[in-house]
Amino acid sequence: MGKYLFFLLFSFSFCNGQAFLEPRFKRQIKKIPVFKEAFLAVSISELETSEPLVSINDNKFMTPASNTKLLTYLAAIQNFDSLPSLYYSIKYDSVIKFKSSGYPLLLHPFYPDTDLTNFFKQDYDFEYVPPSVFPKSQGPGWSWDDYSYYYASERSPFPIFGNAFGITKVNNEIKTLPSGVEFILKNDSLAPAALRDKNSNLFEINPLRLNEGDTLYRPFITSDSLFVKLLGDALGKKIKLSTPEYKSVWIPLYTGAEELLYRGLLQNSDNGIAESLLLMIALKSSGIFSEEKTIELMQKKWSRWTPDPFIWVDGSGVSRYNMFTPRSLVAVLKEIYRTSSWDQIKTLFPSGGVSGTLKSYNVKQVYGKTGTLRHNHNLSGYLITKRGKILVFSLMVNHFTSPTSDIRAAIGELLNWLKRKVK
DSSP states (O other), rough: OOOHHHHHHHHHHHHHHHHHHHHHHHHHHTTTTTGGEEEEEEEETTTOSSSSEEETTTOOOOOOGHHHHHHEEEHHHHHHOOEEEEEEEETTTEEEEEEEOOOOOOOOOSSSOOOHHHHTTSSSSEEEEESSSSOOOOOOOOGGGGGGGGGGGGOOSSSSGGGEEEEEEEETTTEESSSSSEEEEEEEEOOEEEOTTTTTTTEEOOOGGGGTTTTEEEEEEOOOHHHHHHHHHTTTSSSSEEOOTTOOOOEEEEEEOOOHHHHHTTTTTOHHHHHOOOOOOOHHHHSSHHHHHHHHHHHHHHHHSSSSSSSOOOSSSSOOOBBBBBHHHHHHHHHHHHSSSHHHHHHHSBBTTGGGGGOOOOOOEEEEEEETTTEEEEEEEEEEEESEEHHHHHHHSOOOEEEHHHOOOHHHHHHHHHHHHHH
């Protein structure tokens, strides 16, 4: 009886182990034509074990694109229980000075923090104290011509309106948000639908290329003076620029919008939120807005459990300089699970076939983060098998020329195969 039980346990372990699953997984890959002209790297393991079930090129450094946001999210939840929206100091009974925490949801077009807006609607005069050190407006390795697209909105100490200018065609008229003389509009029937001048807030607009009711968002060039003007115009009151006073007591304002923000980060893959989170961590840990400080801090903190170092330069993954290995992303996903909870993961992460960037995936019971740049597409996350087992995976496909939709379908095919085969 004892020998028979041992044989059963050994057989069950073998059927789910790397020696058994990986060769079958490789055969499945060979059946999918689009993978033949791409470079594929894979790491798959069970949630509670360290040994991989599949490791194919899992030590190779790949372009992660928005899989970078997994690192940003982990860094944020390890550094903040609650996110401060700003810091304020009551100067007199009628004056409040405030300074930035790096928080990005003030009057945001997609994720507005209404409690933060209401803070400024109080019957006070407000004075903004800007920081002494500013972040660079764009990250290293961002493409030079990204500047006019929402996904590359500028980094700044205190984002407002998502640092983007909204342009809408309504009844054949152009409406904008925010509006004001700070933004110059120029109609050009030969231009694209909307394009900003590289060095100024001049926007060329072609109404013929705008669809009725659609809104395009284009980044604007930020500054302290523009920030206080836009905030003042939105509130109907004047906001002054100011300087810190000796021995000011700064009080953090918490508005409780973490779920809103993290959904924007993970489900909709908002790059501006990602960049702001790294700046918020830097301000907390070093007192200045420097993404490099955050990355250095987290690299050192995580070095004890990451299989490989991260070549990491921004919060969003817009940069082509980022490079991660699949097995290190799997380690990050496991650390996210340990730091938060399974319920939180299911609430915040995109769900296969249901929400966010996974809505177009034909895979159920998968929670993960996509990452896409031209010729690169990745998916890393958690997969629940038919028997309820949770697998942690990273599938990274780089250097392909097929349509991204074909790669997405191929990844979905592999995940559905895994759901059926892992016992």
